[in-house]
Amino acid sequence: MSHSATKVRRAVAVLALTVTAAVLAGCGAASSPSTGAAPNADRAAAAEGVSPDVNLDQCGKPARTVKHDLGTTTISGSPAKVVALEYSFVDALVAVGMSPVGVADDGQPERIIPALRDKVGEYKSVGLRATPNIQVITALKPDLIVADSGRHKAIYAQLSKIAPTIAFASLNGNYQQVLDSEMSTAIALDKCDEMKTRLTEHAKVMADLKAKAPADESRTALFVRASDKGFTGFPAKAYTPGVLEVIGIRSPLPDDSGEASVSLTLETLVATKPDVMFIAPNEGPTLRDTWAKSPLWREIPAVKNNTTFDVDPNEWSRSRGLIAAEVVAQEAVELLYGK
Amino acid sequence: MSVDTAAQPAQEAVHQRPKIVTSKQRVTWVSLALLVLVVAGVVWGLSIGSQQISLSRLPGAIVRADEPDELIIQSIRLPRVVLALCVGAALAVAGALMQAVAANPLAAPEIMGVNAGAVFVVVLAITVVPSLSGAPTILLAFGGAAAAGVSVMLLAGSGRGRVSPVRLALAGVTASSLLISLTQVLIIFDENSTDSVLFWLVGGVNFAGWQDIRNLLPWLVLGLIGAFAMARSLNLLALGDDMARGLGQNVERTRMTGSALVIVLCGAAVSVAGPVAFIGLVVPHILRRLVGSSYTVLLPLCSIGGGALVLYADISSRYVKPPFEVPAGVVTALIGAPIFVYLARRQKVTS
Numbered sequence: 001m002s003h004s005a006t007k008v009r010r011a012v013a014v015l016a017l018t019v020t021a022a023v024l025a026g027c028g029a030a031s032s033p034s035t036g037a038a039p040n041a042d043r044a045a046a047a048e049g050v051s052p053d054v055n056l057d058q059c060g061k062p063a064r065t066v067k068h069d070l071g072t073t074t075i076s077g078s079p080a081k082v083v084a085l086e087y088s089f090v091d092a093l094v095a096v097g098m099s100p101v102g103v104a105d106d107g108q109p110e111r112i113i114p115a116l117r118d119k120v121g122e123y124k125s126v127g128l129r130a131t132p133n134i135q136v137i138t139a140l141k142p143d144l145i146v147a148d149s150g151r152h153k154a155i156y157a158q159l160s161k162i163a164p165t166i167a168f169a170s171l172n173g174n175y176q177q178v179l180d181s182e183m184s185t186a187i188a189l190d191k192c193d194e195m196k197t198r199l200t201e202h203a204k205v206m207a208d209l210k211a212k213a214p215a216d217e218s219r220t221a222l223f224v225r226a227s228d229k230g231f232t233g234f235p236a237k238a239y240t241p242g243v244l245e246v247i248g249i250r251s252p253l254p255d256d257s258g259e260a261s262v263s264l265t266l267e268t269l270v271a272t273k274p275d276v277m278f279i280a281p282n283e284g285p286t287l288r289d290t291w292a293k294s295p296l297w298r299e300i301p302a303v304k305n306n307t308t309f310d311v312d313p314n315e316w317s318r319s320r321g322l323i324a325a326e327v328v329a330q331e332a333v334e335l336l337y338g339k
Numbered sequence: 340m341s342v343d344t345a346a347q348p349a350q351e352a353v354h355q356r357p358k359i360v361t362s363k364q365r366v367t368w369v370s371l372a373l374l375v376l377v378v379a380g381v382v383w384g385l386s387i388g389s390q391q392i393s394l395s396r397l398p399g400a401i402v403r404a405d406e407p408d409e410l411i412i413q414s415i416r417l418p419r420v421v422l423a424l425c426v427g428a429a430l431a432v433a434g435a436l437m438q439a440v441a442a443n444p445l446a447a448p449e450i451m452g453v454n455a456g457a458v459f460v461v462v463l464a465i466t467v468v469p470s471l472s473g474a475p476t477i478l479l480a481f482g483g484a485a486a487a488g489v490s491v492m493l494l495a496g497s498g499r500g501r502v503s504p505v506r507l508a509l510a511g512v513t514a515s516s517l518l519i520s521l522t523q524v525l526i527i528f529d530e531n532s533t534d535s536v537l538f539w540l541v542g543g544v545n546f547a548g549w550q551d552i553r554n555l556l557p558w559l560v561l562g563l564i565g566a567f568a569m570a571r572s573l574n575l576l577a578l579g580d581d582m583a584r585g586l587g588q589n590v591e592r593t594r595m596t597g598s599a600l601v602i603v604l605c606g607a608a609v610s611v612a613g614p615v616a617f618i619g620l621v622v623p624h625i626l627r628r629l630v631g632s633s634y635t636v637l638l639p640l641c642s643i644g645g646g647a648l649v650l651y652a653d654i655s656s657r658y659v660k661p662p663f664e665v666p667a668g669v670v671t672a673l674i675g676a677p678i679f680v681y682l683a684r685r686q687k688v689t690s
């Protein structure tokens with residue numbers, strides 16, 4: 001009697017472990033960035049390209065309640081000392097003519113792209129983006145902290161004790177989410193008008209760049225990160241392909257996977273048939289170098305057509321923002337059309 | 340009097356050991372089943388991928404590959420299948436060796452710090468000296484595996500003659516945790532290669548090329564031949580140290596050679612495929628149940644069984660998120676973790 005009970009308990013324990021493991025494995029895949037809804041006509045006039053989820057009615061109030069990914073935060077006055085825990089938020093600050101007092105720059109200031117660097121000026125590094133240094137942030141006595149809703153979720157409570165903290169998707173954010181986060185950050189900074197002007201300008205820059213591309217552009221472009229142990233493609237809904245789509249260049253990867261990035265083999269790459277490839281390689285030898293020796297590599301349309309371009313991972317991948325998007329779109333147009 | 344007390348513990352030890360008797364018929368059937376499994380897996384592995392390719396192209400692809408479809412089979416799918424078999428063989432045999440050497444059924448390369456050592460050194464190379472990565476990683480992995488293995492042995496006190504299995508396991512787990520945390524520190528500090536390194540850390544043969552097989556093969560052959568040649572000594576070791584010594588075995592030398600072979604096999608496998616989890620634990624245990632504990636039979640069968648397990652894990656991983664890649668280590672961990680728990684619980688009851 002007791003023997004069979006032990007057996008049952010053992011079976012249940014093993015089953016529970018398997019199920020937990022399976023669920024955990026599933027979780028990683030399930031979290032997908034949501035695309036913002038199409039901009040509503042009235043709001044579009046108010047802030048171009050921003051989704052209606054952003055609470056623009058808070059603009060200009062002395063105490064503004066900002067909706068963000070980890071809740072709502074009320075900010076009063078005009079924050080002057082701001083800490084940015086992702087390059088995206090440095091972009092947002094520069095877009096409204098401000099500069100951060102502290103940046104989580106991975107201790108590598110050169111990762112701040114040239115388009116932002118001069119305008120950022122002097123700042124204090126607060127360490128790695130993945131693990132910013134709380135003590136350094138505290139010592140800066142900031143008025144506002146802008147954090148990544150994925151990376152910094154665990155330290156959000158700690159950050160909130162230092163200063164009002166707003167958090168948005170940057171690491172896994174798409175182009176729409178990045179634009180929305182720039183506007184929301186501007187609301188928190190009490191710089192609504194500046195950001196609205198900048199967003200209008202951004203829309204115009206992007207439209208002008210799109211106009212440089214032939215209207216019947218039918219080529220697809222794949223954006224990939226090449227590293228020592230992998231070849232990572234970014235599907236249509238990710239940030240960089242989103243930027244390229246605005247100027248009329250589509251991604252060859254199916255967009256139903258809901259992933260921020262996917263791992264590719266040479267076979268999948270050949271089957272994907274990208275007409276253009278933008279490759280952001282890491283330092284040192286990468287898997288691409290090995291693949292380039294294979295005769296199959298030459299079967300990829302982008303290689304056949306000689307439309308494979310190496311691009312800077314700082315500009316194309318790490319600095320997801322409004323200004324960075326213009327840099328990416330500009331470079332893509334130059335590389336593809338020579339204009 | 341003195342003869343009595345000396346004989347008593349030895350007899351007990353014999354009783355506690357599983358039976359070394361193997362039925363020849365059983366071994367034949369298991370070997371046949373494994374071979375059928377491997378052949379079926381190879382065909383299955385060659386037939387799936389993002390490109391639809393009919394299997395009738397297979398002979399052409401092996402003889403001469405001109406067309407893209409044949410090239411895909413020849414330069415992408417075939418090395419992937421072959422590497423899965425090689426890596427599985429290396430890790431499973433290393434696991435069986437480790438269990439014999441440590442006299443501990445729960446010993447396995449990933450539990451004894453050997454895999455973690457290889458991983459740490461490879462990640463160190465990728466993140467700190469990116470220009471170093473590539474071909475020399477296999478030697479670096481040996482260094483890491485050896486350093487971790489030797490430290491674990493020293494920590495467990497093997498310099499002073501006898502090693503208690505429990506101390507060896509504890510030292511291994513401690514060293515593993517330390518090395519895994521250090522690896523994580525490296526990854527956090529270097530955002531550059533985080534994605535791809537994390538992928539490799541799970542372990543898999545997704546990006547296999549013939550070059551990987553060329554790197555692995557000499558070490559695999561050396562490791563397997565060495566292991567098979569040791570089978571008899573390992574059988575004697577299984578009788579207990581005293582008995583083995585009594586039968587003229589140099590127990591320390593057997594342990595040292597076995598450990599060196601584990602380092603060669605694991606270092607080579609990890610450097611090309613990452614630390615595919617639980618192969619060294621699961622395969623020897625399943626096969627021990629089927630064919631008994633004689634290492635002359637067990638080690639060759641482990642090399643086939645390990646290959647089959649990694650091959651099928653890789654095939655199932657391709658169905659998770661097609662056409663994109665998921666490392667096979669995810670699947671082996673899903674199979675291995677419950678089996679580990681089961682073994683650990685059984686162990687508590689019998690000991």
